[in-house]
Amino acid sequence: MKLTGQTVLITGAARRIGRALALHLARAGADILIHHGHSTKDAEQTAAEIRALGRKAWVLQADLEDLEQAARLVNQAWEVQPFQHLINNAAIFGSLDWAEVTPAEWQQTLNINLSAPFFLSQQFAKNLAGQPGRILNLLDWRALRPGADHLPYTISKAALAALTHSLALALAPHILVNGLALGAVLPPSDGGNANKILEDVPAKRWADLSEVGEAALFFLAGSNYITGEILHLDGGRHLV
Numbered sequence: 001m002k003l004t005g006q007t008v009l010i011t012g013a014a015r016r017i018g019r020a021l022a023l024h025l026a027r028a029g030a031d032i033l034i035h036h037g038h039s040t041k042d043a044e045q046t047a048a049e050i051r052a053l054g055r056k057a058w059v060l061q062a063d064l065e066d067l068e069q070a071a072r073l074v075n076q077a078w079e080v081q082p083f084q085h086l087i088n089n090a091a092i093f094g095s096l097d098w099a100e101v102t103p104a105e106w107q108q109t110l111n112i113n114l115s116a117p118f119f120l121s122q123q124f125a126k127n128l129a130g131q132p133g134r135i136l137n138l139l140d141w142r143a144l145r146p147g148a149d150h151l152p153y154t155i156s157k158a159a160l161a162a163l164t165h166s167l168a169l170a171l172a173p174h175i176l177v178n179g180l181a182l183g184a185v186l187p188p189s190d191g192g193n194a195n196k197i198l199e200d201v202p203a204k205r206w207a208d209l210s211e212v213g214e215a216a217l218f219f220l221a222g223s224n225y226i227t228g229e230i231l232h233l234d235g236g237r238h239l240v
């Protein structure tokens, strides 16, 4: 599957999974608009690697906790290069439980993980003005099985799953909206308990970043008859 001649805006694409997505899609022929928050040096490095592949890459900064900046990011990117695909990848992952979360932490998590993807999608759809486009939301296996752990994060992803379904209807027929629900891909930035995570993964291994890239490519370059779909790439974690 190829994305030659097409451009993708990926949020949080300087490091980790976002970076891997950017490189994978660039290898499939796409030019990449790399959004980042704080990781300017990493974003420039990712852009350099994409250009070395012979593709175009641009670096854009925005704090997605600020929802005005989220909508503005789409317009800034659009001025650089109109794009056909939006990947909502940026997120924060907090291990807060119900008893300790403060209103500020709750609001920050919902802003970055849920509201920013909505306002990015809203502005993207307006800019497309009826032309075809695709949106891919990065979810978590927890999204469709919300439990008590990581409470604000889990609820933000559950709501993002619902948003994926709602927008698939609202933006049809010209924009496809799908979700990729990940399991153990990379240990959390704060380290987490990497060994314990695998105990509950039927596949008994971490996902390879190339597997995440393949799944994203399928949603961006594959059938345009798939929308509102949420694919689990989690080694069976959501079944346990």
Ligand SMILES: NC(=O)c1ccc[n+]([C@@H]2O[C@H](COP(=O)([O-])OP(=O)(O)OC[C@H]3O[C@@H](n4cnc5c(N)ncnc54)[C@H](OP(=O)(O)O)[C@@H]3O)[C@@H](O)[C@H]2O)c1
Pocket (backbone or CB within 6 Å): 011, 012, 013, 014, 015, 016, 017, 018, 035, 036, 037, 038, 039, 040, 062, 063, 064, 065, 088, 089, 090, 091, 092, 093, 112, 138, 139, 140, 141, 181, 182, 183, 184, 185, 186, 187, 188, 189
């Ligand atoms: N890692 C996993 O195994 C796993 C499992 C399940 C689901 N997921 C989902 O997959 C996606 C990527 O995961 P990841 O582990 O690679 O994510 P991550 O490293 O925790 O975060 C990705 C990026 O989000 C950006 N970000 C966070 N807050 C921001 C803000 N206020 N403004 C702008 N950017 C902000 C950061 O950019 P800067 O560094 O530039 O600030 C960060 O590099 C996420 O949606 C996550 O929920 C991941």
